[in-house]
Amino acid sequence: MGEGPVYAVEAIDAVQGTCGVRLGLLHNCTIGNIRIDDPPLTRSVPSLKNTLTNWSLGAREALSCLMLGLRDTRHAGLWWRSALWCTVVVAVWLALYLHFGRFFLELSAILAMLSVTGLMGLGVMQGVAPIASGPATVSQMSNVAGSLGSLGQALLSIAQIALVLLALATFFYLLVFIVASIGTARLPLRWLFLARAKEVVARRYALWQAPADLATSGTRPRWLWRILLVLSLLIPIWAMCVLVVWLLACNVWLIYGAAAEGVLDKEQQRALRRQQRPAIVFLGLLLCLLMLVPVLNLLLPAVLCTSVCHLQRRSWRKAVLVKEST
Numbered sequence: 001m002g003e004g005p006v007y008a009v010e011a012i013d014a015v016q017g018t019c020g021v022r023l024g025l026l027h028n029c030t031i032g033n034i035r036i037d038d039p040p041l042t043r044s045v046p047s048l049k050n051t052l053t054n055w056s057l058g059a060r061e062a063l064s065c066l067m068l069g070l071r072d073t074r075h076a077g078l079w080w081r082s083a084l085w086c087t088v089v090v091a092v093w094l095a096l097y098l099h100f101g102r103f104f105l106e107l108s109a110i111l112a113m114l115s116v117t118g119l120m121g122l123g124v125m126q127g128v129a130p131i132a133s134g135p136a137t138v139s140q141m142s143n144v145a146g147s148l149g150s151l152g153q154a155l156l157s158i159a160q161i162a163l164v165l166l167a168l169a170t171f172f173y174l175l176v177f178i179v180a181s182i183g184t185a186r187l188p189l190r191w192l193f194l195a196r197a198k199e200v201v202a203r204r205y206a207l208w209q210a211p212a213d214l215a216t217s218g219t220r221p222r223w224l225w226r227i228l229l230v231l232s233l234l235i236p237i238w239a240m241c242v243l244v245v246w247l248l249a250c251n252v253w254l255i256y257g258a259a260a261e262g263v264l265d266k267e268q269q270r271a272l273r274r275q276q277r278p279a280i281v282f283l284g285l286l287l288c289l290l291m292l293v294p295v296l297n298l299l300l301p302a303v304l305c306t307s308v309c310h311l312q313r314r315s316w317r318k319a320v321l322v323k324e325s326t
Helices: 040-072 078-099 101-122 138-142 144-185 188-206 223-234 236-259 266-275 277-290 296-314 316-325
Strands: 005-013 017-029
Touching: 005 138, 040 188, 040 277, 078 101, 078 144, 078 296, 101 144, 188 236, 188 296, 223 236, 236 266, 236 277, 236 296, 236 316, 266 277, 296 316
Parallel strands: none
Antiparallel strands: 005 017
16 A cells, blocks of 8 residues: 555446446555556646745745845935935926916826726626607696606716716726836836845845756746736636736836846756746735825835845745645
8 A cells, every 4th residue: 555545447347247446435445556646636736735825925035035125225225226316307297287288187087988988888887877769748748746866877877877977987097197107217227226236136036046956948938937827817807807816916027137137048048037936926016006105105215126136036935845745
């Protein structure tokens, strides 16, 4: 007898002379000259367990890298450069909003109207009462209460649509400001923050070497992966999940290659990015939450650079493999 439960097939003879088959939950064993192995069903369970373990470890690794990144912003003038640059960016966009306020209001209103039209076309706003249920009949015209009820229903529908438009216009008004500010703050990352961040982080990993066990073979071509990703956007719920994940991790992904220049080659960058995908997503989520903190959000460009450099050098995937093998 060995270890580990498997499903074995045991043939039994029925009383009438026929043969039946039943399944039993047994341990690894050898019956005669036949070795009973694990079926594919039981091998998929550890794969799911390893996936959940990798994502949980990726969350903890992302939090550790964020803390280390915050600590390293004290060096090489990263903190005051980041705070000064973010203040300048916010001041510039506030001035643009004040000077071109009409343009941004009209842009937000157009985006809100397009969103409401799309939601009504998709049937998402089915709970909104119809504006008119058809021409009034003779009985409704003679009935004052029925006429007032139809008028109230129409006014309620208009008020509901107006509230939705106002909420969406406010959302897009703020969203355009946030996206524009973040996009502007990203422009000097490479020459103003990333080079200094790499020097600061490299001093803490003096004996670090690129992982030698990065698997680069047996993966799908990049063009095939992109085609599959575009086709998967046709699935409504999956498309929303992909969009949310991309929005969370886009800041980390866009700077990941630049942070690895001179440290990892192209193949190692792609392999390490695949292995660190859970940590990258959680790090992007933590950075988005950091933007909500009033003072720490001024350090976001410097924290982004230092935390990504820490993430690339800590090689969290090796710790997972060692833990699984033990």
